Amino acid sequence: MQQRSFTIQQSIDKETSIGDIMPFWDDFGYVNGYLDLLAGTDINTSQNAMMEQSTHILIVPSLPNFVITDKMRIVDEKKYYSVTYVDDPVSQHHHLELYLTFGGYNV
Structure with a gap:
């Protein structure tokens, strides 16, 4: 299986033409x-609830030169x-495991 490229986005607030502030997803990094689908048995029951709600996992073999948080999306x-x-x-800084929840489709 070959690695694929994924875009990391973060939410930023932008002012609209009428002066309202709206959240907007902006590219942050790559x-x-x-990416793999998680089955119910793939998650250890002792892990926190956020991981239990995850539907997918993204394994990142090489650490990026930026921090990825749970306020971002893939x-x-x-x-x-x-x-x-x-x-x-x-905490070995060998690779990252990003637990994800499917959010939808970009239009």
């Missing part, structure tokens, strides 16, 4: 990795996923 072509949990297993 990572290469492997875009894969026309689909987007909310980040529910970011895990640096055993």
Whole structure:
């Protein structure tokens, strides 16, 4: 399986033409990795509730030079996923596991 590129987006507030402030998703960075669907048995029951709500996992083999938080989302072509949990297993800085929830389709 070959790695694919994913866009990391963060929400920023922008002023509309009538002066309202609206959230807008803006590209923040890019990572290469492997996206996979989680089955109910793939999640350890002792992990927190945010991980239990996740539907997908993105494995990022090489750490990016920026911080990914649960306030961001991942875009894969026309689909987007909310980040529910970011895990640096055993704090070894070897790779990241991003737990995601499918959010919908970009139009």
